[in-house]
Amino acid sequence: MYSKPRRGPLIWAVLMLVLIGMLGSSIHRGLTIDNNILSLLPPTEQDPVVAEATEQFARLMSRKTLFLLGHQDTQVLYQAAAEAETVVRDAGLFHGVTGKVAQAQQQAFYDLYFPHRYHLLSAEMRTTLQADAKAQPLFQAAEEALYSPLSGLFTNQLESDPLLLLPNFLQSLPKPPGRLALQDGWLGADVAGRRHVLISADLRDDAFSRAHQIQAEALITKLKTQLTTRYQDLQFHATGMVRYTAAGARIAEREVTVIGQGSILGVIVLFWLVFRGPRPLLVGLLPIVTGLLAAAVVCIAVFGKIHLITMGFGAGLIGICIDYSLHYFAEILVHDDVETPVLPKILPAITMGVLTSIMGYLGLFTAPFPGLHQMALFSSVGLAAAFLTVVLLYPSVAHGKRMPSRKALGPARRYLHFWQGLSPRFLLVAFSAVILFIITGLPRLTVDDDVRSLQSTPEHLRSQELFIRQAADMPDASRFLLVEGSSPAEVLSREEQLAQTLETWVAEGKLSFFQGITRLLPSPTTQRENHRLLRNILNRETVTGYVNHLGFDPQITTGLLQNLAQSKPLDLQSWLAHDASAALRTLWVGRTARGYASLVMLGGLTDVNAPTQLEQAFTGVHYVDRVSDISQLMTRYRQHAGRLVALSYLVIFLLLVWRYGLKGGVLVTLPPVLAALSSLAAFAWLGLPVNLFHILALLLVLGIGIDYTIFFAENQGSHVGTTLAVMMSATTTLLSFGLLALSETALLRGFGLTILFGITTAWLCAPVAMRGKRL
Amino acid sequence: MIMPMFLLLITGLPASGPQDPFGPLFQQAVVVSDHAPLLAVGERLQQVSVLRAAFTQEKKIKVLRRPLISKGAFLFATDHGVSWRTTTPFDTHFVITPDGIRQKSSTGKAMVIKSEQQPVISGFTKVFLSLFSGNTQLLENRFKVFFNQADDTWQIGLKPKSKVIGRLIDRIVLEGEDHMHTLHITEHSGDTTMIRFESVTEQPKTLSEEERGYFVF
16 A cells, blocks of 8 residues: 655645745845846956945946936927926935036035135146246236136136136136036037937935836836926937836846746646646646745845846746656656555656756856856755655655546657667767757857847937937946045045046047046145245235236235135045035045045047056056956856866766766767757857857756756656656746747846757757667 | 036126216117118128228226236138237237137137037127127127217117126127227126227238138137
């Protein structure tokens, strides 16, 4: 009498309770789903200071949101823009909303520098005075300015700044890059004959909080509708990291649902078609539930949160978790007796299967991509849990009173006989054809390691960003220089020296522009030098001469000399605290682990590698090129992964040789090897480039494909059952990963497609493993 | 983004004089299209394609006790712009064209502001150039126009309509007979500029190679 074991189900039930309990407490504490693409990427910087500065900068830049409005009629435009500014400000999502610059604000900029005018000189004047310490050039420049038609611009400050030091300094400041100019209080540009104005805002919080993304997108949509209905012909563009993350999250959420539901549906349909009974279906879903539950719980326990991409990938797991159930039920079908213990017959096969699959997934841990680690852990735990469910629970619940329908065995038997009937010569020809396909295809294989290919930016967002970029000529936030020093003064001095070289680059056309704090704020060293030069040439005698020559009130001399003596430099902290520095404030990194740092942004580099020379030429300067860094990492790890894949295949081959002997080992390993290579060949023939993720997916092709061949090699008497199980298993796997291949996310699409090609081949070739045992 | 500092418009005191020589002129505004004598003056000015003169500029800045006096050569060409070449006391060159403004100092350093980079500039250049081209219609767009004629001498008075110009300029007076011979500018800050043109001639009617070069940025 077949006695239903008690221990197994009990252990399983306890495990389930523990898992549910842990999930419950996680949800209670607040389950976080991470949709930040950046957290998938590895840290590229060995240098922790640079890494932190880069991260801080990226965080700040990710909060910037820009709105660009355009209209033929400037009055209409200003009205619409004013309305937009109010709406954005009132929404409470942003701070630092900059739209119309009031007169007072423009004045504030002037007021910031005015008290320090005796510490400020144009570079040209400084050079002139350093060459020859005479007051004449300074006096003459001031006098000439007074004769100029433009004198009206600064004569009202003439009494307190008789030498026109401040206008002289301000005129020497570099113009802002790009076409944006202040007109009527609005920062804007003319694009295609139409005036556009810019409103910029900083998100209050991270661009990666889902709640904020939803709110921000809703606001932007509402604003656009509101404005375009009220003002005909108004053009509205908006860009910012938050838009991309919102779109990405929306896509990922949708896909997780589609893939999950699609896979489950496929499993249900298949089970019904084959087994025709409620019990197989319900019991069959248990390992999936357990698997996903365990995977989620362990991931949260280890990582603290689950990434959306992991969930998408995990949804594809559904098609594999089902494998062990399929084998169990197929085995039941083969034995015409409900009572026969099935587990002992399939245990060796499914144990080998789960071990090789998990080994395949664990290979993903070798690349330092946190995203891949999560996927690996999620999948491994899921599979292990599914396996344990079958082992612990099935003997008790899978056997019903009646046999499930045996009709499905028919087609399986026919396929099996077909395969067994194939002559060795035919097989040789067929396999040679496959090998030919591979050999002719592989040389055409192309690689694309550029990390930007991974980005799937929705077209409407990309076009808006491009438009705004062109209008505003924004610098490239992914390439910059980090300047370090032991004190803020040292940082600024070093930055000034660096700026001199960068200025020659601009003159030579190697660079369009650069932005750094010292463009607007001279370093303390330079300010002290300015002051020293002025003190050298300005004394009672020289100043009186100037004052009398032009006809100033003679008392002005005393005032000037007093101001000169009492003048203090403009220090960094005051500058940062002032409204006027808002635009460049993000460039001040501040305190770091080994001192202080600031950033210099670069725009329009003709040679993206050129700035590396600066690292040698200047102390404390580091060039960060995030795109290039990550792409190089991708290349390095793609090559590394290639070696790893080859090694894994070798290790598994040796394991199988140990179990099945040399010939058996070869026949069992051959299908997955051919699967992997023909997958690559398929990409080559289709002209699709591969990257690191495709290579890593080959590990999964190995892990999954080897299951099929192992099952065929192991199961002696019930090859029909195995055939049925493998056919169903391949169908569910292809369905799940096929859905993944349709993903909009390049990462998931790469995995899906590789596995699709690979598993198809593996399944077609798998029965060859049977022949090993026979001979 | 920094703002173009030298274009900061700073408030100051409005112009006021103890005895305003142009008081009568500014009593009654006119409508250009209705005013035949004004139109006639405008037409005469419009006939000019090239105008050259020697100028003397007298600038009275409030804070300074002595006026600043400079002399030089003036050139106006309808399709090009205006060029002020100062010779005393400094050698400087100031050029206005529809494309922008260029100021070259005695050290040779040139400062250029293009209209396309600073849209505010194009407004100013249009105003300046229309003072000489006699485009009375354009002037009426931007200014309230006043007119007076006594014998052969005419006076055109202009008060800015827009706040943007009004922050810099309080009023402008052009005086002339055949050609304009005096230009008075009263700035919002209270400074006044008076420019006298002498030896005014329309010959030669074409620009030399060098002169053409002035107006190219």
